Amino acid sequence: MACKNPTEASPPLDRAILSLPAGIKTGRILPSDELSPVVEHFWWVHWDTEEEQTSEVLSYPSIHVVFEKQEATVVGIVRKKFIRRLHGCGEVFGIKFRPAMFRQFDSTPAHKITDRTFPLDNSVWDRGVIGKILNSPSMTEKAYHAEMALHVPAQATDPQAIHIRDLVEHIRHNPEIRSVSDLTMRAGLTERSLQRLFRDYLGVPPKWVIRRFRLQEASECLAKGEGTIASVAAELGYFDQAHFARDFKSVVGLAPRHFLDKLQAKR
Template structure:
């Protein structure tokens, strides 16, 4: 069942008004994919002659997607990097995204984490992932693509299960997502900091500090978009030493200060 992505959720979208404009929705994966897929999401747009620059502070996760219309490639893999994800959106199109859990990449793909960025999924370079996404893309409706995604991903888990290291990374990201203010060291009881470091590096391409920072900045973007939000209050709520530290983090990742971001949102709202 589709659930609209609420502007007040921690989505990382830096222009939250676009969530409704692009009919953004969450879709729950099959329960049997709990260790492999975090969520499915879908957006669709028809902009005419308008061009939109979309920015997102990505979750610390690899996303693979099936895309139609005015898009760079039909089958896509995106690995999070040190800066906010950006795309120029034009024309008309739609995207079904599959946000993987850290353990999921090794289950669905033959290509390790690699460098950050957005790339086309090539049949020769990654036959396993290409076959999964091509099956999804062949369906002729969103409901059909969701059913095809469940089926193809469940089939993938039948012959390749998540690794122990991948499950460690799953647990570490979940723990940091539920305790945004927590320190990144000692985040996972029963696992050493070094084990968590290795697990996250091999599955999402980030260390614990970078993962914690990314989750905290997603929460900062959510809080700053709320009515009457102030950068000082948000910095305090998220455990920053002071407003300057929040300002430096957000400017480094998203290219905008908290104060400027709040002003831009209020200008858009009139």
């Protein structure tokens, strides 16, 4: 079946983005239906700013392939808040793989990539294709070449990878999942087996994934003014604000009150 051209998309601001300063633009391009089970979207960032700006992202549990200047790299899951300081003019193009689905293209256990960046392996990715992506003048052309390169290997299926992908999506869309024990019945696995598969295919444990999604929800609610710190903490199942504040700070980098103060100062 012939590949369809990727489609431009203009979704709402991703809850993973904690701050997007002036002079920085970002967008997404959706893959074809055939590729969408493996790739969530292609993405791009462009900046043109005289003053140094800081972009902060609370990453989803996904591995990315990133193309910038003349380099192509694999970026593992970033467990802490990702901070990038931008100055001058530049752009980045990336591929966001669905959770666990990078395993379709690279057999390296995912935990060996977590919090690390590696050059894209030329034995897996054709150097000519990498060159086309790096040198294409538009983001839609970059996405087209990436789509063509990924289409055939994406047809291979790994049942374990698909199972972990679907479990992560279940956590993402079901706020009532608050503990690993909540997930084991859905997974049909023992907790030990679940931990092992998450380590090998995703790169982080299920507890980390659950907490990351729930705290992303918390930061979004607070940023939109959809509740107080106390009500958001209670909604997420925290029995006391102190525990919530510790978890929030460990992930976002700021206590909830300071997070709100920083948002208020920017308005």
